[in-house]
Amino acid sequence: MRFKEKVVVITGGANGIGLAAARGFVQEGAKVLLVDRDAAGEQVAAALRAEGHDVAFHQADVTRAAEVQAYVKAAVDRWGAIHCFFNNAGIEGHVRAIHEQDEEVFDRVIAVNVKGVFLGLKYVLPVMIGQGGGAVVNTASTAALVGSAGLGPYTASKHAVLGLTRSVSAEVAKQGVRINALCPGPTDTRMIHSLEDQAHAMGANDVAERYQAAIPLGRYATAEEVAAMVLFLCSDAASAVTGAHFLVDGGRTAAPGGSAWR
Ligand SMILES: NC(=O)c1ccc[n+]([C@@H]2O[C@H](COP(=O)([O-])OP(=O)(O)OC[C@H]3O[C@@H](n4cnc5c(N)ncnc54)[C@H](O)[C@@H]3O)[C@@H](O)[C@H]2O)c1
Secondary structure, three states: OOOOOOEEEEEOOOOHHHHHHHHHHHHOOOEEEEEEOOOOHHHHHHHHHHOOOOEEEEEOOOOOHHHHHHHHHHHHHHHOOOOEEEEOOOOOOOOOOHHHOOHHHHHHHHHHHHHHHHHHHHHHHHHHHHHOOEEEEEEOOHHHOOOOOOOHHHHHHHHHHHHHHHHHHHHHHHHOEEEEEEEEOOEOOHHHHHHHHHHHHOOOOOHHHHHHHOOOOOOOEOHHHHHHHHHHHHOHHHOOOOOOEEEEOOOOOOOOOOOOOO
8 A cells, every 4th residue: 555645647547558557556545636638537537436446537638738737736626735646648659751750740749748748747846846745757668768760759759758857857856756757668558559550551560479579578568567667666665766767678678689589
């Protein structure tokens, strides 16, 4: 029960890694506000309430400042604090060479993955500073550390998340707020299957098999395995951890050749 009486806000909380984190947090006593543009978050919250957890849903687009201010207000009005913030909503954009990328899709990837994270920090941090501390996890990616052909806009956006994390963590450390970046590798959610489908549509074969063969562990991570790192980073066990990034990638970044030789 590491999060008993703690208030947690999760963007992108209706699906995938955000939802797995929500499940982990409530199982350890947290009150959770799920934020998502996907209205399915309402059913997700209702299902968690039916299990006896204190969970609410707030529909918002993280790229819109007024909607970000509204989700922050919703959490504070309901519970009076925000102890942990999982700044996680993101989109993958299109898989294609840079000269074939649509300008609108580039703008949208940057808006959700960078501006959305910026706005979350801008409006959540004053609450945490005012209450004397808190913990933030920004979702970056292995794409924050290495390049990936066909994913230029996404890769640029996740490098930016790491830059924001490093800079802003230094601004608020003395006020008791810790900010870290989560760097998942390929994880078994809607997003990785969208990337597989896009590569397949471009003529690539056996995409899922090849992606997983390039991971030393030989498989995608589960959303729950990634969420476990989020809970650690938000817990008191990580009290000296800030401004850092944490890979949950099955060893892929350490050894990009993976297990291909076997
Ligand atoms: N799945 C992977 O392989 C992988 C790898 C590395 C990083 N990530 C990152 O993990 C995070 C979560 O992704 P996921 O894998 O759970 O995918 P997902 O698509 O299952 O979940 C993303 C969630 O974000 C929400 N969202 C998207 N745009 C939004 C917006 N403008 N406003 C509010 N909500 C919005 C979606 O509705 C969805 O619920 C993302 O930041 C993603 O880039 C995923």
